[in-house]
Amino acid sequence: MMNLADLTTPYLLLDPDKMRANIARLQSHMADLNVPLRPHVKTAKSVDIVRRLFPTGSGPITVSTLKEAEYFGAHGFDDMTYAVGISPDKLPRVARLIRSGVRLSVLLDSKAQAEAVVAFAKRDNLALPVLIEIDCDGERAGLRQGDGKIVEIARILHENKQFMGILMHAGGSYHCPDKAAKEAAAEHERETAVAVRDELLAAGLPCDVVSVGSTPTAHFAKDLTGVTEVRAGVYVFHDLVMAGIHVCKLEDIAISVVATVIGHRPDKGWIMTDAGWMALSRDRGTAKQEVDQGYGLVCAMDGTPYTDLIVTNTSQEHGVLSIRKGSKAKLPKLEVGSKVRILPNHACATASQFDGYVVPDGDDLVYWPRINGW
Amino acid sequence: MMNLADLTTPYLLLDPDKMRANIARLQSHMADLNVPLRPHVKTAKSVDIVRRLFPTGSGPITVSTLKEAEYFGAHGFDDMTYAVGISPDKLPRVARLIRSGVRLSVLLDSKAQAEAVVAFAKRDNLALPVLIEIDCDGERAGLRQGDGKIVEIARILHENKQFMGILMHAGGSYHCPDKAAKEAAAEHERETAVAVRDELLAAGLPCDVVSVGSTPTAHFAKDLTGVTEVRAGVYVFHDLVMAGIHVCKLEDIAISVVATVIGHRPDKGWIMTDAGWMALSRDRGTAKQEVDQGYGLVCAMDGTPYTDLIVTNTSQEHGVLSIRKGSKAKLPKLEVGSKVRILPNHACATASQFDGYVVPDGDDLVYWPRINGW
Known part of the structure; x- marks a missing residue:
């Protein structure tokens, strides 16, 4: 850790007033749309910052690594989603977190993962909630809307009371400089989420969590009906990429x-x-x-x-x-x-x-x- | 620090046999050319690795940050060159290192830096050795061969017994896939160094240190007459960039x-x-x-x-x-x-x-x- 008495360059300077304004801006927009935020802490990775995102100081949060989960767990955060597809070798660390009192959901998009997670939870008698990852724009991981595997996997999970819902990330919105394109990306993310939820409900399955989000779509969403939570991370600081697609101004960074x-x-x-x-x-x-x-x-x-x-x-x-x-x-x-x-x-x-x-x-x-x- | 009992991916795996062979290969080449190595520890940044570069386990080394200098100094390394142009605000940390018993040379390429370094050394009564940075291929910092400022700066430093010599880095060699081009880059680096040294000697100044180096030129130099030390860093591990310009094979990485x-x-x-x-x-x-x-x-x-x-x-x-x-x-x-x-x-x-x-x-x-x- 840096000794401030020795402060020499290069160092990372944070403007807390700009950060506070960025946080307030998205919080206010989410309040207008009546949807809670589950901020992604992969950008800040600091309790001093993440505590400032919440009135109670402890979540809910999204994490990108189990190290984040362990660190924030040790600092009193007890409601997390680990938003990277789970691999079976990571389940012992997940189990230890859950046993320590953290409600940690994991993410997956294949039958193989679902079967491994169910087998692990049964063997360890563990309450291990799971979200299915949906791909809404072809950018990364997830199953496409309409893919029969979604219901199939949800059923495997539901039979062991592990299925919580669905999660998607409109990564394509990062390529949208136009306001209309960002608004369309946000609405497409919402529509996809609601359509998948409806397919699950129609199959007699629950879908309590409908989680969407990216910094551009979170800021440009006009309606989030059907969505139960929004994830975003980089908005806390913003950057030149976000300024370049007009999600923030240069002076917000x-x-x-x-x-x-x-x-x-x-x-x-x-x-x-x-x-x-x-x-x-x-x-x-x-x-x-x-x-x-x-x-x-x-x-x-x-x-x-x-x-x-x-x-x-x-x-x-x-x-x-x-x-x-x-x-x-x-x-x-x-x-x-x-x-x-x-x-x-x-x-x-x-x-x-x-x-x-x-x-x-x-x-x-x-x-x-x-x-x-x- | 990672707990190996919890080893989950992603992690960084080091093959110690390949590393040993990479180290031995350059050591042997330098022994053939009868020039000592001053390895750049900016790649490894680990005492467990850097100790394996030396029979006595403690240098000489090149560092890219004062944190490296402090860390290696705390582990018994006492002969270092800080090979990034010095700024005046870093001199108190440099002074503390020197007082702790480390022989640390700093690098500069302007009269303003030389005057600041001399004034600091005089005020603190500090033995602060200095190298002048020479640019041999237009890639980065340094003065060009023939620039009258070299002798002018050397004289300012010499008057306070601080001038040790010159340092250059043939960064352009990273763009040389051909063997002949890498050999030419190495010879050009050597020729430039010797020419600058001769200009200094002709001006009645000393030039005890003639430091050259880059991983490609170190491996492809055929003659290092006039050079007093060679610096290289990435050769300890090698990588796809080095394999792509045929400095190593894929299996050496x-x-x-x-x-x-x-x-x-x-x-x-x-x-x-x-x-x-x-x-x-x-x-x-x-x-x-x-x-x-x-x-x-x-x-x-x-x-x-x-x-x-x-x-x-x-x-x-x-x-x-x-x-x-x-x-x-x-x-x-x-x-x-x-x-x-x-x-x-x-x-x-x-x-x-x-x-x-x-x-x-x-x-x-x-x-x-x-x-x-x-």
């Missing part, structure tokens, strides 16, 4: 990497910093967006972006700042030792390069540790 | 990410695993090579690659395995729960996603922790 200028290459139009890919991550999520932000958009320490100054190249511990291709902006004068803030392409990836957040607190700084790994 | 199959999309020709970009990193270093390996090449657990099976897409905790574009190979039959090993594009980036290495040791497994962060 709550995290940045603070870097120091360590040199210049006037012959090449480069300013060198000490934030390379180890700090920024290799994520190039804006590469195919309308505006390619390189490895990040460079701002002054007060948060104002320099005109067209981006991180155009990185090696492990070096970042190259230069003016965006095609722009006539002038390279700002930044002496060796100057500090800059770099907005990330993808908050989940950039935050994962650090073991915590440096957070202004009045005139002081505090450190909020995060966990990585599995 | 000593680390892989072990993943579990968590699902199938027969409609898309996908096998889903639990190793996404969080485990593999976002590095796509082979994207512009002759053979694009996606996010990694997939092998059976015995290390045999599946024909043309690569990681074609990733999200945070999901990996998509499919057959390489243009290939007629058939998707192997891998049931849910099957394990695979994924060879990384870039060992430095993939290893940094983990907090340690799982290492076979006879019939057991041991865990070698590594450090990340700054």
Whole structure:
């Protein structure tokens, strides 16, 4: 863990006011639509942040790893969905969590997984709730609406009282810059969810949980009738990818990497910093967006972006700042030792390069540790 | 730190025999050329590994962060070069290391840095050795051969007895698939180094250290006359990028990410695993090579690659395995729960996603922790 007395760059700076506004904005939208949030903690991975998402400070949450589940469980969170398809070798860790008092649902999309999970739960006499993953847009895992396997698997689970419902993630909404397209993605996610639920009910099965979500669809949904919960993660911080598809504004982005200028290459139009890919991550999520932000958009320490100054190249511990291709902006004068803030392409990836957040607190700084790994 | 009793995927597997062979191969080549190695520990970041690079177990080493310097210093390493341009705010941490008994050289390429370093050393009465960074191929930081600033800066440093010599890194060699091109890059690196040294000697200045290196040039150098040390890092593990430019063979790659199959999309020709970009990193270093390996090449657990099976897409905790574009190979039959090993594009980036290495040791497994962060 970072010693703040030794604070040297690169470090990850969190603006708690921007974060609070991001949290409030989605909470308010969900309240308007009368659907509870089950935030995905894979972005923040910090109790200091995740507690701020809830009035009671303890959930419900979505996790992407069992390490997150164990960490948040140890900090009093007791209602979680592990939203990555379960493999049988992970069930002993799941069982230990459930025995410790956590209500943990697992996810699957095959008969083989369902049979393994039922056999494990029976043998261990374990209350192990299960959701079936549905694919609503061809982006990742899950069964398609209309696939007979959904009812077949639900029945296997229901016979052992393990079937809770369905879960889907509209990952395709990340490619939707237009408002209408994001609204359509949200409505398609809802319609698919409700249609699958209706197929299950028609087959005489329950479907208590109808879980949908992605940061773009959560913000652009106009109606969530039939949905019982919404998941979203990156909205807590937002990032250049979200700004690039107009889910947030640049000024909403709550995290940045603070870097120091360590040199210049006037012959090449480069300013060198000490934030390379180890700090920024290799994520190039804006590469195919309308505006390619390189490895990040460079701002002054007060948060104002320099005109067209981006991180155009990185090696492990070096970042190259230069003016965006095609722009006539002038390279700002930044002496060796100057500090800059770099907005990330993808908050989940950039935050994962650090073991915590440096957070202004009045005139002081505090450190909020995060966990990585599995 | 990972509890091996709970070992679940994804984890980072290290083959110690392959690593030993990689280490021995470069050591032997350097012995033939009669030049000592100063290995770059930014790839391994583990004392359990770095001790195995030296008969005495303690250096000399090259570091990319002050955290590495502090960690290796605490483990008895006392001769280090910090090979990223120094910024003045980092000097107090440098001073503390030097006072603890570490001989730590810093790197710079501007008069402003030299003046700051000299002023700091004088004020603190500190023996703070300095190298000047030279750019031999236009890839990154440093002054070009012939630039009058080299002698000017060396003189400022020499007047305070701080000037040790020069350092360069032939980063351009990473783009050289041909043997002749790698040999030429190595010879160009050496020639540039010797020419700069001669300019310094002609100006009446010393130049005790002539430090060159990159994994490709270190392996393909035929003559290192005039060079006093060679730096290289990724050779300890090697990776798909190095294999793609024929610095190693696929079977030399000593680390892989072990993943579990968590699902199938027969409609898309996908096998889903639990190793996404969080485990593999976002590095796509082979994207512009002759053979694009996606996010990694997939092998059976015995290390045999599946024909043309690569990681074609990733999200945070999901990996998509499919057959390489243009290939007629058939998707192997891998049931849910099957394990695979994924060879990384870039060992430095993939290893940094983990907090340690799982290492076979006879019939057991041991865990070698590594450090990340700054």
